Amino acid sequence: MSRQTLKNIYRMIEEATKEIPLEESFVADINVAIQKLDEQNTKQSSTSYNPSSLVCVRNMYFKATNAPQDERKASPELIGMGEAGTDRHERLQRVISEMSRFGIDCEWISVPDFIESRKLTDLEVVSQDGFETLVHHKSLNMRFKCDGIIRYKGQYFILEIKTESIHKWQNRQGVAEEHVAQGVAYSTAFGINQVMFLYENRDTCGKKAYILEVTDEMKMDEVIGKIEEADYYVKKLVPPPKPTDLPRNACTYCLYKTECQKAGA
Ligand code: SF4
Structure with missing residues:
Protein backbone atom coordinates (compact mmCIF):
# COMPACT_ATOMS: atom_id res chain seq x y z
CA MET A 1 0.00 0.00 0.00
CA THR A 42 -24.29 -15.67 29.40
CA LYS A 43 -24.37 -19.11 30.96
CA GLN A 44 -24.51 -22.37 29.08
CA SER A 45 -28.09 -23.58 29.22
CA SER A 46 -28.82 -27.06 30.54
CA THR A 47 -30.91 -29.72 28.80
CA SER A 48 -33.38 -29.91 31.70
CA TYR A 49 -36.86 -28.50 31.21
CA ASN A 50 -37.57 -25.22 32.91
CA PRO A 51 -40.94 -23.91 34.07
CA SER A 52 -40.98 -20.96 31.67
CA SER A 53 -40.54 -23.33 28.69
CA LEU A 54 -43.66 -25.28 29.67
CA VAL A 55 -45.85 -22.93 27.62
CA CYS A 56 -44.62 -24.63 24.43
CA VAL A 57 -43.90 -28.36 24.11
CA ARG A 58 -41.82 -27.70 21.01
CA ASN A 59 -39.58 -25.29 22.95
CA MET A 60 -39.22 -28.03 25.61
CA TYR A 61 -38.16 -30.51 22.92
CA PHE A 62 -35.50 -28.14 21.54
CA LYS A 63 -34.16 -27.48 25.01
CA ALA A 64 -34.01 -31.16 25.99
CA THR A 65 -32.26 -32.11 22.74
CA ASN A 66 -29.75 -29.25 23.06
CA ALA A 67 -30.84 -27.77 19.70
CA PRO A 68 -28.84 -24.75 18.49
CA GLN A 69 -30.15 -21.49 19.83
CA ASP A 70 -30.56 -18.28 17.85
CA GLU A 71 -27.82 -15.77 18.40
CA ARG A 72 -28.66 -13.81 21.51
CA LYS A 73 -28.60 -10.13 20.64
CA ALA A 74 -30.08 -8.42 23.65
CA SER A 75 -30.09 -4.64 23.34
CA PRO A 76 -28.37 -2.62 26.11
CA GLU A 77 -31.83 -1.39 27.11
CA LEU A 78 -33.20 -4.94 27.46
CA ILE A 79 -30.14 -6.00 29.45
CA GLY A 80 -30.62 -3.00 31.75
CA MET A 81 -34.29 -3.80 32.29
CA GLY A 82 -33.35 -7.38 33.20
CA GLU A 83 -30.77 -6.13 35.70
CA ALA A 84 -33.25 -3.68 37.21
CA GLY A 85 -35.73 -6.56 37.56
CA THR A 86 -33.10 -8.67 39.36
CA ASP A 87 -32.30 -5.78 41.71
CA ARG A 88 -35.97 -5.30 42.57
CA HIS A 89 -36.35 -9.05 43.16
CA GLU A 90 -33.53 -9.00 45.71
CA ARG A 91 -34.89 -5.92 47.49
CA LEU A 92 -38.42 -7.28 47.66
CA GLN A 93 -37.19 -10.67 48.85
CA ARG A 94 -35.23 -8.95 51.60
CA VAL A 95 -38.24 -6.86 52.66
CA ILE A 96 -40.54 -9.89 52.72
CA SER A 97 -37.97 -11.89 54.69
CA GLU A 98 -37.90 -9.13 57.33
CA MET A 99 -41.65 -8.52 57.65
CA SER A 100 -41.90 -10.70 60.75
CA ARG A 101 -39.55 -8.27 62.57
CA PHE A 102 -42.34 -5.68 62.42
CA GLY A 103 -45.00 -7.97 63.86
CA ILE A 104 -46.39 -8.92 60.45
CA ASP A 105 -47.52 -12.54 60.29
CA CYS A 106 -45.20 -13.54 57.47
CA GLU A 107 -42.40 -16.07 57.81
CA TRP A 108 -39.67 -16.49 55.22
CA ILE A 109 -38.99 -20.19 54.72
CA SER A 110 -35.60 -21.27 53.46
CA VAL A 111 -36.08 -23.43 50.35
CA PRO A 112 -33.34 -25.99 51.25
CA ASP A 113 -34.82 -26.33 54.78
CA PHE A 114 -38.30 -26.79 53.33
CA ILE A 115 -37.05 -29.51 50.96
CA GLU A 116 -35.35 -31.31 53.82
CA SER A 117 -38.17 -30.98 56.33
CA ARG A 118 -40.77 -32.26 53.83
CA LYS A 119 -38.42 -35.02 52.65
CA LEU A 120 -38.84 -34.00 49.01
CA THR A 121 -36.31 -36.52 47.78
CA ASP A 122 -37.02 -35.75 44.13
CA LEU A 123 -35.67 -32.24 44.65
CA GLU A 124 -31.99 -31.45 44.70
CA VAL A 125 -30.57 -28.03 45.59
CA VAL A 126 -28.08 -27.17 42.85
CA SER A 127 -26.98 -23.82 44.23
CA GLN A 128 -28.00 -20.98 46.49
CA ASP A 129 -27.37 -17.36 45.50
CA GLY A 130 -28.66 -14.87 48.06
CA PHE A 131 -32.40 -15.45 48.32
CA GLU A 132 -32.61 -17.51 45.16
CA THR A 133 -32.28 -21.27 45.11
CA LEU A 134 -31.59 -23.26 41.97
CA VAL A 135 -33.43 -26.56 42.23
CA HIS A 136 -33.44 -29.69 40.08
CA HIS A 137 -36.44 -31.99 40.03
CA LYS A 138 -34.89 -35.36 39.28
CA SER A 139 -37.81 -37.43 38.01
CA LEU A 140 -39.33 -34.59 35.95
CA ASN A 141 -35.89 -33.43 34.73
CA MET A 142 -36.89 -29.85 35.51
CA ARG A 143 -34.54 -27.12 36.72
CA PHE A 144 -35.75 -23.86 38.15
CA LYS A 145 -34.99 -20.90 40.37
CA CYS A 146 -37.51 -20.22 43.07
CA ASP A 147 -38.06 -16.67 44.40
CA GLY A 148 -39.03 -18.02 47.82
CA ILE A 149 -41.46 -19.82 50.05
CA ILE A 150 -43.43 -17.92 52.71
CA ARG A 151 -45.96 -18.69 55.41
CA TYR A 152 -48.33 -15.72 55.40
CA LYS A 153 -51.15 -15.55 57.95
CA GLY A 154 -50.80 -19.26 58.60
CA GLN A 155 -50.80 -20.41 54.98
CA TYR A 156 -47.91 -21.59 52.84
CA PHE A 157 -47.28 -19.87 49.51
CA ILE A 158 -44.67 -20.14 46.83
CA LEU A 159 -43.56 -16.60 46.06
CA GLU A 160 -43.13 -15.47 42.47
CA ILE A 161 -42.10 -11.86 41.75
CA LYS A 162 -42.60 -10.22 38.37
CA THR A 163 -41.65 -6.71 37.27
CA GLU A 164 -43.42 -5.30 34.24
CA SER A 165 -44.12 -2.18 32.19
CA ILE A 166 -46.58 0.42 33.44
CA HIS A 167 -48.95 -0.39 30.60
CA LYS A 168 -49.11 -4.11 31.44
CA TRP A 169 -49.32 -3.42 35.15
CA GLN A 170 -52.17 -0.92 34.90
CA ASN A 171 -54.24 -3.40 32.90
CA ARG A 172 -53.36 -6.35 35.10
CA GLN A 173 -56.33 -8.05 36.74
CA GLY A 174 -54.90 -11.47 37.54
CA VAL A 175 -52.02 -13.87 36.97
CA ALA A 176 -50.73 -13.51 33.38
CA GLU A 177 -51.67 -16.44 31.16
CA GLU A 178 -48.01 -17.03 30.28
CA HIS A 179 -47.05 -17.28 33.98
CA VAL A 180 -49.60 -19.94 34.97
CA ALA A 181 -47.55 -22.99 33.86
CA GLN A 182 -44.55 -21.65 35.77
CA GLY A 183 -46.60 -21.32 38.98
CA VAL A 184 -48.09 -24.79 38.50
CA ALA A 185 -44.58 -26.22 37.99
CA TYR A 186 -43.37 -24.81 41.32
CA SER A 187 -46.50 -26.06 43.00
CA THR A 188 -45.98 -29.56 41.56
CA ALA A 189 -42.38 -29.59 42.79
CA PHE A 190 -42.97 -28.32 46.34
CA GLY A 191 -46.45 -29.71 47.01
CA ILE A 192 -47.72 -26.23 47.95
CA ASN A 193 -50.98 -25.50 46.17
CA GLN A 194 -50.94 -21.71 46.39
CA VAL A 195 -48.61 -19.38 44.50
CA MET A 196 -48.46 -15.72 45.50
CA PHE A 197 -47.67 -13.74 42.35
CA LEU A 198 -46.40 -10.25 43.15
CA TYR A 199 -46.42 -7.91 40.14
CA GLU A 200 -44.47 -4.67 40.43
CA ASN A 201 -44.80 -1.68 38.13
CA ARG A 202 -41.33 -0.94 36.72
CA ASP A 203 -41.93 2.83 36.62
CA THR A 204 -43.71 3.56 39.88
CA CYS A 205 -42.91 0.44 41.98
CA GLY A 206 -46.68 0.06 42.59
CA LYS A 207 -47.61 -3.51 43.54
CA LYS A 208 -50.45 -5.93 42.89
CA ALA A 209 -50.64 -9.51 44.15
CA TYR A 210 -52.71 -12.44 42.92
CA ILE A 211 -52.96 -15.96 44.31
CA LEU A 212 -52.90 -18.84 41.89
CA GLU A 213 -54.78 -21.82 43.36
CA VAL A 214 -53.31 -24.97 41.83
CA THR A 215 -55.36 -28.16 41.44
CA ASP A 216 -54.17 -31.71 40.69
CA GLU A 217 -55.78 -31.39 37.27
CA MET A 218 -53.69 -28.28 36.52
CA LYS A 219 -50.52 -30.14 37.58
CA MET A 220 -51.39 -32.93 35.16
CA ASP A 221 -52.34 -30.63 32.26
CA GLU A 222 -49.74 -27.90 32.65
CA VAL A 223 -46.70 -29.82 33.87
CA ILE A 224 -46.70 -33.62 34.08
CA GLY A 225 -48.66 -34.18 30.85
CA LYS A 226 -46.50 -31.72 28.92
CA ILE A 227 -43.27 -33.24 30.20
CA GLU A 228 -44.51 -36.72 29.26
CA GLU A 229 -45.43 -35.43 25.80
CA ALA A 230 -42.05 -33.71 25.32
CA ASP A 231 -40.21 -36.84 26.57
CA TYR A 232 -42.09 -38.91 23.98
CA TYR A 233 -40.80 -36.71 21.12
CA VAL A 234 -37.31 -36.49 22.64
CA LYS A 235 -37.09 -40.29 22.59
CA LYS A 236 -38.12 -40.35 18.93
CA LEU A 237 -35.87 -37.33 18.15
CA VAL A 238 -38.73 -35.74 16.20
CA PRO A 239 -39.93 -32.19 16.97
CA PRO A 240 -43.55 -32.07 18.15
CA PRO A 241 -46.13 -30.19 16.07
CA LYS A 242 -46.24 -26.44 16.72
CA PRO A 243 -48.86 -25.86 19.45
CA THR A 244 -51.90 -23.95 18.25
CA ASP A 245 -52.97 -22.66 21.66
CA LEU A 246 -49.91 -20.62 22.65
CA PRO A 247 -50.45 -17.52 24.80
CA ARG A 248 -49.91 -14.20 23.04
CA ASN A 249 -46.20 -13.23 22.95
CA ALA A 250 -45.12 -16.80 23.80
CA CYS A 251 -42.65 -16.79 20.90
CA THR A 252 -41.26 -13.27 21.49
CA TYR A 253 -38.17 -14.27 23.49
CA CYS A 254 -37.88 -17.85 22.23
CA LEU A 255 -34.30 -18.72 21.28
CA TYR A 256 -35.36 -21.54 18.94
CA LYS A 257 -37.20 -19.52 16.28
CA THR A 258 -34.85 -20.73 13.51
CA GLU A 259 -35.15 -24.39 14.55
CA CYS A 260 -38.90 -23.97 14.86
CA GLN A 261 -39.13 -22.54 11.36
CA LYS A 262 -37.06 -25.43 10.01
CA ALA A 263 -39.38 -27.94 11.69
CA GLY A 264 -42.44 -26.47 9.94
CA ALA A 265 -45.99 -26.38 11.32
S1 SF4 B 1 -40.95 -20.08 18.24
FE1 SF4 B 1 -42.85 -20.27 19.42
S2 SF4 B 1 -43.78 -22.19 18.69
FE2 SF4 B 1 -41.64 -22.23 18.06
S3 SF4 B 1 -40.57 -23.31 19.69
FE3 SF4 B 1 -40.45 -21.12 20.14
S4 SF4 B 1 -42.19 -20.74 21.50
FE4 SF4 B 1 -42.57 -22.69 20.49
Whole structure:
Protein backbone atom coordinates (compact mmCIF):
# COMPACT_ATOMS: atom_id res chain seq x y z
CA MET A 1 0.00 0.00 0.00
CA SER A 2 1.44 3.38 -0.96
CA ARG A 3 2.25 6.04 1.63
CA GLN A 4 -0.35 8.33 0.07
CA THR A 5 -3.10 5.70 0.33
CA LEU A 6 -2.24 5.11 3.96
CA LYS A 7 -2.38 8.85 4.65
CA ASN A 8 -5.78 9.00 3.01
CA ILE A 9 -7.07 6.15 5.15
CA TYR A 10 -5.81 7.81 8.35
CA ARG A 11 -7.45 11.09 7.28
CA MET A 12 -10.74 9.34 6.62
CA ILE A 13 -10.64 7.63 10.03
CA GLU A 14 -9.80 10.92 11.72
CA GLU A 15 -12.65 12.71 10.01
CA ALA A 16 -15.13 9.94 10.76
CA THR A 17 -14.12 10.00 14.45
CA LYS A 18 -14.26 13.79 14.63
CA GLU A 19 -17.85 13.81 13.52
CA ILE A 20 -19.10 11.98 16.62
CA PRO A 21 -19.49 14.34 19.57
CA LEU A 22 -17.73 13.06 22.67
CA GLU A 23 -20.98 12.70 24.63
CA GLU A 24 -22.47 10.48 21.95
CA SER A 25 -19.38 8.30 21.66
CA PHE A 26 -19.40 7.94 25.47
CA VAL A 27 -22.97 6.57 25.43
CA ALA A 28 -22.19 4.33 22.47
CA ASP A 29 -19.11 2.96 24.26
CA ILE A 30 -21.09 2.26 27.43
CA ASN A 31 -23.61 0.33 25.34
CA VAL A 32 -20.85 -1.70 23.69
CA ALA A 33 -19.41 -2.58 27.13
CA ILE A 34 -22.86 -3.55 28.46
CA GLN A 35 -23.36 -5.98 25.58
CA LYS A 36 -19.83 -7.40 25.84
CA LEU A 37 -20.23 -8.03 29.57
CA ASP A 38 -23.62 -9.62 28.98
CA GLU A 39 -22.14 -11.95 26.37
CA GLN A 40 -19.41 -12.95 28.83
CA ASN A 41 -21.95 -13.64 31.56
CA THR A 42 -24.29 -15.67 29.40
CA LYS A 43 -24.37 -19.11 30.96
CA GLN A 44 -24.51 -22.37 29.08
CA SER A 45 -28.09 -23.58 29.22
CA SER A 46 -28.82 -27.06 30.54
CA THR A 47 -30.91 -29.72 28.80
CA SER A 48 -33.38 -29.91 31.70
CA TYR A 49 -36.86 -28.50 31.21
CA ASN A 50 -37.57 -25.22 32.91
CA PRO A 51 -40.94 -23.91 34.07
CA SER A 52 -40.98 -20.96 31.67
CA SER A 53 -40.54 -23.33 28.69
CA LEU A 54 -43.66 -25.28 29.67
CA VAL A 55 -45.85 -22.93 27.62
CA CYS A 56 -44.62 -24.63 24.43
CA VAL A 57 -43.90 -28.36 24.11
CA ARG A 58 -41.82 -27.70 21.01
CA ASN A 59 -39.58 -25.29 22.95
CA MET A 60 -39.22 -28.03 25.61
CA TYR A 61 -38.16 -30.51 22.92
CA PHE A 62 -35.50 -28.14 21.54
CA LYS A 63 -34.16 -27.48 25.01
CA ALA A 64 -34.01 -31.16 25.99
CA THR A 65 -32.26 -32.11 22.74
CA ASN A 66 -29.75 -29.25 23.06
CA ALA A 67 -30.84 -27.77 19.70
CA PRO A 68 -28.84 -24.75 18.49
CA GLN A 69 -30.15 -21.49 19.83
CA ASP A 70 -30.56 -18.28 17.85
CA GLU A 71 -27.82 -15.77 18.40
CA ARG A 72 -28.66 -13.81 21.51
CA LYS A 73 -28.60 -10.13 20.64
CA ALA A 74 -30.08 -8.42 23.65
CA SER A 75 -30.09 -4.64 23.34
CA PRO A 76 -28.37 -2.62 26.11
CA GLU A 77 -31.83 -1.39 27.11
CA LEU A 78 -33.20 -4.94 27.46
CA ILE A 79 -30.14 -6.00 29.45
CA GLY A 80 -30.62 -3.00 31.75
CA MET A 81 -34.29 -3.80 32.29
CA GLY A 82 -33.35 -7.38 33.20
CA GLU A 83 -30.77 -6.13 35.70
CA ALA A 84 -33.25 -3.68 37.21
CA GLY A 85 -35.73 -6.56 37.56
CA THR A 86 -33.10 -8.67 39.36
CA ASP A 87 -32.30 -5.78 41.71
CA ARG A 88 -35.97 -5.30 42.57
CA HIS A 89 -36.35 -9.05 43.16
CA GLU A 90 -33.53 -9.00 45.71
CA ARG A 91 -34.89 -5.92 47.49
CA LEU A 92 -38.42 -7.28 47.66
CA GLN A 93 -37.19 -10.67 48.85
CA ARG A 94 -35.23 -8.95 51.60
CA VAL A 95 -38.24 -6.86 52.66
CA ILE A 96 -40.54 -9.89 52.72
CA SER A 97 -37.97 -11.89 54.69
CA GLU A 98 -37.90 -9.13 57.33
CA MET A 99 -41.65 -8.52 57.65
CA SER A 100 -41.90 -10.70 60.75
CA ARG A 101 -39.55 -8.27 62.57
CA PHE A 102 -42.34 -5.68 62.42
CA GLY A 103 -45.00 -7.97 63.86
CA ILE A 104 -46.39 -8.92 60.45
CA ASP A 105 -47.52 -12.54 60.29
CA CYS A 106 -45.20 -13.54 57.47
CA GLU A 107 -42.40 -16.07 57.81
CA TRP A 108 -39.67 -16.49 55.22
CA ILE A 109 -38.99 -20.19 54.72
CA SER A 110 -35.60 -21.27 53.46
CA VAL A 111 -36.08 -23.43 50.35
CA PRO A 112 -33.34 -25.99 51.25
CA ASP A 113 -34.82 -26.33 54.78
CA PHE A 114 -38.30 -26.79 53.33
CA ILE A 115 -37.05 -29.51 50.96
CA GLU A 116 -35.35 -31.31 53.82
CA SER A 117 -38.17 -30.98 56.33
CA ARG A 118 -40.77 -32.26 53.83
CA LYS A 119 -38.42 -35.02 52.65
CA LEU A 120 -38.84 -34.00 49.01
CA THR A 121 -36.31 -36.52 47.78
CA ASP A 122 -37.02 -35.75 44.13
CA LEU A 123 -35.67 -32.24 44.65
CA GLU A 124 -31.99 -31.45 44.70
CA VAL A 125 -30.57 -28.03 45.59
CA VAL A 126 -28.08 -27.17 42.85
CA SER A 127 -26.98 -23.82 44.23
CA GLN A 128 -28.00 -20.98 46.49
CA ASP A 129 -27.37 -17.36 45.50
CA GLY A 130 -28.66 -14.87 48.06
CA PHE A 131 -32.40 -15.45 48.32
CA GLU A 132 -32.61 -17.51 45.16
CA THR A 133 -32.28 -21.27 45.11
CA LEU A 134 -31.59 -23.26 41.97
CA VAL A 135 -33.43 -26.56 42.23
CA HIS A 136 -33.44 -29.69 40.08
CA HIS A 137 -36.44 -31.99 40.03
CA LYS A 138 -34.89 -35.36 39.28
CA SER A 139 -37.81 -37.43 38.01
CA LEU A 140 -39.33 -34.59 35.95
CA ASN A 141 -35.89 -33.43 34.73
CA MET A 142 -36.89 -29.85 35.51
CA ARG A 143 -34.54 -27.12 36.72
CA PHE A 144 -35.75 -23.86 38.15
CA LYS A 145 -34.99 -20.90 40.37
CA CYS A 146 -37.51 -20.22 43.07
CA ASP A 147 -38.06 -16.67 44.40
CA GLY A 148 -39.03 -18.02 47.82
CA ILE A 149 -41.46 -19.82 50.05
CA ILE A 150 -43.43 -17.92 52.71
CA ARG A 151 -45.96 -18.69 55.41
CA TYR A 152 -48.33 -15.72 55.40
CA LYS A 153 -51.15 -15.55 57.95
CA GLY A 154 -50.80 -19.26 58.60
CA GLN A 155 -50.80 -20.41 54.98
CA TYR A 156 -47.91 -21.59 52.84
CA PHE A 157 -47.28 -19.87 49.51
CA ILE A 158 -44.67 -20.14 46.83
CA LEU A 159 -43.56 -16.60 46.06
CA GLU A 160 -43.13 -15.47 42.47
CA ILE A 161 -42.10 -11.86 41.75
CA LYS A 162 -42.60 -10.22 38.37
CA THR A 163 -41.65 -6.71 37.27
CA GLU A 164 -43.42 -5.30 34.24
CA SER A 165 -44.12 -2.18 32.19
CA ILE A 166 -46.58 0.42 33.44
CA HIS A 167 -48.95 -0.39 30.60
CA LYS A 168 -49.11 -4.11 31.44
CA TRP A 169 -49.32 -3.42 35.15
CA GLN A 170 -52.17 -0.92 34.90
CA ASN A 171 -54.24 -3.40 32.90
CA ARG A 172 -53.36 -6.35 35.10
CA GLN A 173 -56.33 -8.05 36.74
CA GLY A 174 -54.90 -11.47 37.54
CA VAL A 175 -52.02 -13.87 36.97
CA ALA A 176 -50.73 -13.51 33.38
CA GLU A 177 -51.67 -16.44 31.16
CA GLU A 178 -48.01 -17.03 30.28
CA HIS A 179 -47.05 -17.28 33.98
CA VAL A 180 -49.60 -19.94 34.97
CA ALA A 181 -47.55 -22.99 33.86
CA GLN A 182 -44.55 -21.65 35.77
CA GLY A 183 -46.60 -21.32 38.98
CA VAL A 184 -48.09 -24.79 38.50
CA ALA A 185 -44.58 -26.22 37.99
CA TYR A 186 -43.37 -24.81 41.32
CA SER A 187 -46.50 -26.06 43.00
CA THR A 188 -45.98 -29.56 41.56
CA ALA A 189 -42.38 -29.59 42.79
CA PHE A 190 -42.97 -28.32 46.34
CA GLY A 191 -46.45 -29.71 47.01
CA ILE A 192 -47.72 -26.23 47.95
CA ASN A 193 -50.98 -25.50 46.17
CA GLN A 194 -50.94 -21.71 46.39
CA VAL A 195 -48.61 -19.38 44.50
CA MET A 196 -48.46 -15.72 45.50
CA PHE A 197 -47.67 -13.74 42.35
CA LEU A 198 -46.40 -10.25 43.15
CA TYR A 199 -46.42 -7.91 40.14
CA GLU A 200 -44.47 -4.67 40.43
CA ASN A 201 -44.80 -1.68 38.13
CA ARG A 202 -41.33 -0.94 36.72
CA ASP A 203 -41.93 2.83 36.62
CA THR A 204 -43.71 3.56 39.88
CA CYS A 205 -42.91 0.44 41.98
CA GLY A 206 -46.68 0.06 42.59
CA LYS A 207 -47.61 -3.51 43.54
CA LYS A 208 -50.45 -5.93 42.89
CA ALA A 209 -50.64 -9.51 44.15
CA TYR A 210 -52.71 -12.44 42.92
CA ILE A 211 -52.96 -15.96 44.31
CA LEU A 212 -52.90 -18.84 41.89
CA GLU A 213 -54.78 -21.82 43.36
CA VAL A 214 -53.31 -24.97 41.83
CA THR A 215 -55.36 -28.16 41.44
CA ASP A 216 -54.17 -31.71 40.69
CA GLU A 217 -55.78 -31.39 37.27
CA MET A 218 -53.69 -28.28 36.52
CA LYS A 219 -50.52 -30.14 37.58
CA MET A 220 -51.39 -32.93 35.16
CA ASP A 221 -52.34 -30.63 32.26
CA GLU A 222 -49.74 -27.90 32.65
CA VAL A 223 -46.70 -29.82 33.87
CA ILE A 224 -46.70 -33.62 34.08
CA GLY A 225 -48.66 -34.18 30.85
CA LYS A 226 -46.50 -31.72 28.92
CA ILE A 227 -43.27 -33.24 30.20
CA GLU A 228 -44.51 -36.72 29.26
CA GLU A 229 -45.43 -35.43 25.80
CA ALA A 230 -42.05 -33.71 25.32
CA ASP A 231 -40.21 -36.84 26.57
CA TYR A 232 -42.09 -38.91 23.98
CA TYR A 233 -40.80 -36.71 21.12
CA VAL A 234 -37.31 -36.49 22.64
CA LYS A 235 -37.09 -40.29 22.59
CA LYS A 236 -38.12 -40.35 18.93
CA LEU A 237 -35.87 -37.33 18.15
CA VAL A 238 -38.73 -35.74 16.20
CA PRO A 239 -39.93 -32.19 16.97
CA PRO A 240 -43.55 -32.07 18.15
CA PRO A 241 -46.13 -30.19 16.07
CA LYS A 242 -46.24 -26.44 16.72
CA PRO A 243 -48.86 -25.86 19.45
CA THR A 244 -51.90 -23.95 18.25
CA ASP A 245 -52.97 -22.66 21.66
CA LEU A 246 -49.91 -20.62 22.65
CA PRO A 247 -50.45 -17.52 24.80
CA ARG A 248 -49.91 -14.20 23.04
CA ASN A 249 -46.20 -13.23 22.95
CA ALA A 250 -45.12 -16.80 23.80
CA CYS A 251 -42.65 -16.79 20.90
CA THR A 252 -41.26 -13.27 21.49
CA TYR A 253 -38.17 -14.27 23.49
CA CYS A 254 -37.88 -17.85 22.23
CA LEU A 255 -34.30 -18.72 21.28
CA TYR A 256 -35.36 -21.54 18.94
CA LYS A 257 -37.20 -19.52 16.28
CA THR A 258 -34.85 -20.73 13.51
CA GLU A 259 -35.15 -24.39 14.55
CA CYS A 260 -38.90 -23.97 14.86
CA GLN A 261 -39.13 -22.54 11.36
CA LYS A 262 -37.06 -25.43 10.01
CA ALA A 263 -39.38 -27.94 11.69
CA GLY A 264 -42.44 -26.47 9.94
CA ALA A 265 -45.99 -26.38 11.32
S1 SF4 B 1 -40.95 -20.08 18.24
FE1 SF4 B 1 -42.85 -20.27 19.42
S2 SF4 B 1 -43.78 -22.19 18.69
FE2 SF4 B 1 -41.64 -22.23 18.06
S3 SF4 B 1 -40.57 -23.31 19.69
FE3 SF4 B 1 -40.45 -21.12 20.14
S4 SF4 B 1 -42.19 -20.74 21.50
FE4 SF4 B 1 -42.57 -22.69 20.49
